Amino acid sequence: MTSPDIFYVEDDQDFAFILEHAVKEVDETLTLSVMEDGRDAIARLEDYAREKMRPRLILLDLNLPGLSGLDILKRIKEIPFLRHTPVILFSTSDDPADVRASYEFGANAYLTKPSGYNNLIDCLKSLHDFWFTKNKSIN
Template sequence: MKTPDIFYVEDDTDYAFFMQSAVQEVKDTLNLTIVEDGKEALTKLQSFVDSKVKPKLILLDLNLPGLSGLDLLKFIKDIPYLKSIPVILFSTSDNPDDVKASIEFGANAYLAKPNGYENLVKCLHSVHDFWFNQHLRLN
């Protein structure tokens, strides 16, 4: 199993497509793995644990079919092997209650999805620069 640089859980296939293109624009060597729902994400996260594969960053949509982004966040933070991976909630919601719950459950950051492709690329440049170049990591 190839280790993903970014593990992204997103149920909107159009947005996932734009994300894949934007990530390649930011850095074409980044390995992005995308799954479409919470249950599939849970299975993939467990396979990371079983095979000792650790993504460098996890992006979670908040509203997912199966299990929510918050449910997945709780799972990630309860598993010793996964809990040191930075997790960003990446959602269309800018509701302060969603932000608060995400941070309380252990998210490293909460980002509202930007409007438009160019804004997504700019956002991902910032995310990449911080989490891959500036942030000192444990894993």
């Protein structure tokens, strides 16, 4: 088992499919793992932690069936090996209460999903430039 560059928890299969293609357009060497369910995502992240592997970046949708993105975020911050892995909430919601709660629980950033493929590409280029080029990580 190897950990991906980007671990993405998203229940909208269509959006996940589009994002997967957009990620490859931004950098074809990036690996992406998509999980649809919060409980399965936590189990996979715990497996990574046991194997001393971590994704370089975790993207979480806010509204998921079962466990919410905030629930997953809280659990990530409780896992010592993953605690410092960058986590970005990536949601359609722009509700200030959602943004505030995300930061209070330890999110590194909160992004509203862009509309349109070109805007998604621009967003992912910015994410890539910062998190994979400029930011110093513990990986």
